[in-house]
Amino acid sequence: MTEDRQTAMPTPTPVGWPPRNRRELLVKTLWIGVWLVFLSSPVDDLVGGRHTTGATVAGALGLAVFVGVYLTLVYRNMGRPFAPRVVLGLGGILGVLACALAYTLGSAWLGLFVYLSVAWGATLPLRAAYWAIPASGVVMYLIGLRFDEKEARGLLLLVVLIGFAMTGVGQLVRTTVELRKARATVAQLAANEERLRLARDLHDLLGHSLSLITLKSELAGRMLPGSPDKAAQQVADIEQVSRQALVDVREAVTGYRRRRLAAELAGAQVALTAAGVAAEVPAEPEVAGVPEESESALAWALREAVTNVVRHSGADRCVVQLLSRQTLDGPVLELCVEDNGSGGPGNGPGNGLTGLTERLEKTGGSLEAGRVKRGFRLVARVPAAPAGHVGSGA
Structure with a gap:
């Protein structure tokens, strides 16, 4: 787990996201297009010279129109859904083509109803899909009675089951x-x-300080011609107020820059989940009484560890514990x-872990970091009490 490698590992596209590059576009196309292999029966029927x-x-x-409409409906709707009217229109085209082709060309074309059921399950709202999928199966079964009742009966179960399975995916x-x-x-909102x-903090x-500085500046300006001593006193007060304001601003900025452990834990959960890593992260850290410097150092340690897990380790599971x-x-x-x-490609601690050790x-x-039997472990410890406070021995 080092920072020697600069290139981050690519993360998979989450379910429901449109493809972000050519590779993800190809993967999504293959995932949807691979199921077209079940169209081999209609294709074989066409090239067999039976018609x-x-x-x-x-x-x-x-068949070409059916495949084009099916891919358009399912492919597009998985990322950026069509309007309901468009979904119903394209689904209606699939239904008409499936019925017409299966009725006129034979039982080899009954498999088109499987794709119709998949399209209904993936794109329709649940209530509509619960009616459309069984209806597709019934229509397929009635058409199949013209050719082979046994085949139609077996295909009916497949049409209904795969349709309802796709409702879960949708x-x-x-x-x-x-x-x-x-x-x-x-x-x-955050x-x-x-x-x-x-x-609010800036106000x-x-x-108050700027208002006081403005008031004293006006007083000094009016006193300067006749009472230079009093004007000098006002200028001294202005200097004192401005110095105190500068101290307050610096303290506030230091507080803004300080890392909070609760925020880092929440960010770790989001980062690991987005990277496809199964994460176990505590929700509410117990940091009452912990010095701010200790909490900040531990927050930096968590950020460094999670960054390395996401970028370098190749892990699919991560457990965060706070004890x-x-x-x-x-x-x-x-x-x-x-x-x-794997802990990354480096043979020793990178700059990130070295700097983190110095911070702690x-x-x-x-800080302890190294490979364990089944992965990599980082353990950071900080005092939980102010300096000079010694608890009872363990």
Whole structure:
């Protein structure tokens, strides 16, 4: 787990996201297009010479239109859904083509109803899909009675089951899209709240000081011709107020820059999940009484560890633990981040871990990092009590 490698590992496209580059476009196309292999029966029926030339040409055109409409409906709707009218229109075209081709060309074309059922399950709302999928199966069965009842009966079960299975996939996609929008909204609200907090703090810090400086400046200006001593006193007061305002601003900026462990834990959960890593992260850290320097150092350690897991380790599972321990030197807060990855290509600690070790040592803490039997583990410890406080021995 080092920072020697600069290139980040690519993360898969989450379910419901449109493709972001050519590679993801190809993967999505293959995922949807691979199921077209079940169209081998209609294709074999066409090339087998069992129909007249006109019927063969009409069947080939109908099949091409069916495949094009199916791919358009399912492919597009998995990322950016069509309007309901468009979905119903394209689905209706699929239904008409499936019925016409299967009825006129034979039982080899009954498999088109499987694709119709998949399209209904993936694109329609649940309530509509619960009616459309069985209806597709019934229509397929009635048409199949003209040719082979046994085959139609077996295909009926497949049409219904795969259609309802796709309703689960469609619901997952819709839920994922809604969750992504909700996260974006939450992030925007958090940013707005932070702006409001910053505005309030600046007003509280500088409003009184700047008003006082303005007032004393006006007084000094009026006193300067006749009472230079009093004017000098006002200038001295202005200097004192401005210095205090500068100190207050510096303290406020230091507080803004300080990392908070709760925020880093929440960010770690989001980052690991987005990278496709199964994460176990504590929700509410117990940091009451922990010095701010210790909490900040531990937050930096968590950020460094999670960054390395996402970028370098190749792990698919990560466990974050936050424990309070009592030692001979006093209470300590221990952060443990363990993954099942390789730990990165480096043979020694990178610059990130070296700098992190120095940061922890400044607060009286320590860092342990290295490979374990099934992955990589980072353990950071910081004092959980102010300097000079020694707890009972363990």
